[in-house]
Amino acid sequence: MPAVTPPLPLARCRFTAAFERDLHLPEHAGSLLRSVFGLALRRGACMTGAAQCPPCPLYRSCAYPAIFETPPRETQFGQRFSQVPNPYVMEAPALGTRLVPAGEPLQWQQVLIGTEALRHLPLVVHAWERALQAGWGEQRVRGRLLQVELIDADGQAHALRDAHSGRLQLSEAAPCLSLPQAPDDGLGALHLDFHTPLRLQHEGRPLRPADLSPRKLVADLLRRCNLMLDLHLEIRPAPFDAPALVALAAALSDDRSALHWRDDARYSARQRQETPLGGVLGRWTLRGDRAVLAQLWPWLWLGQWLHLGKNATMGLGGYTLHPQP
Numbered sequence: 285m286p287a288v289t290p291p292l293p294l295a296r297c298r299f300t301a302a303f304e305r306d307l308h309l310p311e312h313a314g315s316l317l318r319s320v321f322g323l324a325l326r327r328g329a330c331m332t333g334a335a336q337c338p339p340c341p342l343y344r345s346c347a348y349p350a351i352f353e354t355p356p357r358e359t360q361f362g363q364r365f366s367q368v369p370n371p372y373v374m375e376a377p378a379l380g381t382r383l384v385p386a387g388e389p390l391q392w393q394q395v396l397i398g399t400e401a402l403r404h405l406p407l408v409v410h411a412w413e414r415a416l417q418a419g420w421g422e423q424r425v426r427g428r429l430l431q432v433e434l435i436d437a438d439g440q441a442h443a444l445r446d447a448h449s450g451r452l453q454l455s456e457a458a459p460c461l462s463l464p465q466a467p468d469d470g471l472g473a474l475h476l477d478f479h480t481p482l483r484l485q486h487e488g489r490p491l492r493p494a495d496l497s498p499r500k501l502v503a504d505l506l507r508r509c510n511l512m513l514d515l516h517l518e519i520r521p522a523p524f525d526a527p528a529l530v531a532l533a534a535a536l537s538d539d540r541s542a543l544h545w546r547d548d549a550r551y552s553a554r555q556r557q558e559t560p561l562g563g564v565l566g567r568w569t570l571r572g573d574r575a576v577l578a579q580l581w582p583w584l585w586l587g588q589w590l591h592l593g594k595n596a597t598m599g600l601g602g603y604t605l606h607p608q609p
Contacts, residue, residue, distance in 0.1 A: 291460030314599030398516030481563025
């Protein structure tokens with residue numbers, strides 16, 4: 285089936301590691317992954333030792349802010365965002381993975397978005413190696429990186445490390461993702477299976493299943509797609525009419541009976557308090573005009589890589605998309 289856009293510089297990398305001792309993970313390991321990665325990336329990339337990034341003379345050229353603390357910039361939307369989405373998404377082990385026995389493999393994934401992020405893939409891998417050497421969790425359990433793989437759009441794994449030398453195969457490290465059009469046999473419905481909590485918000489308040497709507501889902505999805513296309517994928521304007529699609533989405537029917545709310549929180553060392561991570565899990569089904577579903581399909585498909593809602597960078601709002609012919 286033909287692609288909707290030119291191939292996008294976007295990749296999902298899978299990392300496999302083993303630890304010297306039993307490792308205890310928090311309920312949402314995405315926050316731990318983001319923390320250890322960010323610390324190791326800064327130590328590996330920073331050349332000045334500045335306490336804060338924005339005043340540093342290398343702020344706009346350093347790999348650390350480019351990946352982990354994207355500097356604010358002008359966009360096509362006529363406004364300058366004080367905070368913009370970073371070009372990565374952490375995808376932690378499945379919810380409920382709390383204990384990793386010593387020597388047993390642990391796998392997690394990281395989506396890298398845009399040419400700039402992919403250009404720094406060797407540094408990203410080095411940061412994970414440093415993070416494992418420094419140790420994870422309160423007990424600082426040390427580990428070693430066993431494998432780095434690229435997971436393609438079909439879910440197939442391709443090794444990015446030479447088995448003998450351990451070097452990255454950079455010829456394989458510049459992947460592109462092509463967005464497909466809707467399946468040829470048409471769409472009767474779309475199922476979104478959320479496997480990490482979805483936190484869509486209205487006026488700062490997280491929405492529970494009864495408060496959700498297809499319009500809210502599509503509006504937030506297209507906003508995130510639009511920002512990522514503009515800031516990191518260098519596609520502007522976006523190849524969709526967001527107001528028109530949001531209006532069409534308002535006419536869709538949906539089934540939220542298989543959704544449920546899950547309360548959770550994490551401790552933020554920076555804020556010195558617990559921050560909520562609760563959200564919606566389960567299956568959300570969209571039904572309606574086939575032409576409307578077909579127009580939404582590529583962007584809902586892309587959302588599987590970008591995730592959706594608050595705290596998407598640490599892996600929340602992750603889902604798989606299933607068509608019903």
